[in-house]
């Protein structure tokens with residue numbers, strides 16, 4: 544059965560925020576997308592170019608939502624280059640959402656994988672003790688540190704930036720810092736979104752401590768609603784059954800961390 548949210552609607556970009564030299568946030572008004580659950584995504588139509596899955600970013604004004612896009616190939620570069628007043632199509636939301644746990648929570652994100660984690664922060668209780676690890680190659684590519692601290696201002700929290708070239712925050716890989724943290728602290732839940740090799744290590748580390756862990760999986764998506772099969776991830780469909788899966792399932796799926804399908808549907812190694 545078709546839902547209203549499956550019908551593409553046209554939205555107008557109202558504000559463009561430069562986050563880094565290659566990442567921009569595009570703000571627009573939409574009652575439905577402004578209230579999506581943490582981890583849900585929309586299909587974004589760039590007229591004449593392509594349609595891409597995008598996580599829905601929070602914006603601190605009622606009725607507004609955003610996409611945070613990194614310029615990469617043709618479609619994302621067109622989306623990144625869009626100007627205030629220009630229009631795109633959106634449909635959704637699609638996908639499941641992170642399970643909201645309470646207590647000591649660890650969130651590990653890299654790049655635009657931070658988008659669903661920042662939305663998750665807005666769903667947490669003020670009594671939660673939250674640690675957010677932000678991984679980046681270098682200082683110029685760090686974003687969302689300020690907004691994360693703002694959302695968490697009434698929580699006990701720490702936002703730790705980790706850069707691979709040691710130009711800002713802690714030096715190394717975000718998973719090395721996580722290894723130290725989980726050695727010292729027993730977390731109640733771990734959430735992750737970002738490069739799959741990073742998420743694989745995060746899931747392994749959390750599972751080795753018997754900690755509940757969830758990761759958001761990215762696969763090639765065309766329909767976004769369980770019809771075309773382009774997002775298959777082992778026996779499941781990332782768009783319909785995920786994109787969020789728990790650690791127990793992920794470690795049983797032989798594709799996780801190793802292979803994904805390219806645009807032609809052919810399995811490729813990471």
Ligand SMILES: Cc1cc2nc3c(=O)[nH]c(=O)nc-3n(C[C@H](O)[C@H](O)[C@H](O)COP(=O)(O)OP(=O)(O)OC[C@H]3O[C@@H](n4cnc5c(N)ncnc54)[C@H](O)[C@@H]3O)c2cc1C
Nearest residue numbers: 595596597598611612613616617618619655761762763764
């Ligand atoms: C659920 C989900 C949420 C996402 N959220 C964001 C986000 O918030 N911000 C952001 O910048 N990017 C996000 N992406 C990635 C984004 O959809 C594109 O993959 C990326 O922008 C590159 O697209 P491109 O066509 O410019 O690059 P291309 O150079 O054409 O493709 C490069 C690679 O991008 C991937 N890709 C391209 N098209 C798709 C597609 N339709 N579906 C999935 N992967 C594709 C493939 O791995 C491809 O090999 C998300 C992807 C998924 C699945």
Ligand code: FES
Nearest residue numbers: 765767771772782
């Ligand atoms: S994108 Fe078509 S089935 Fe998932």
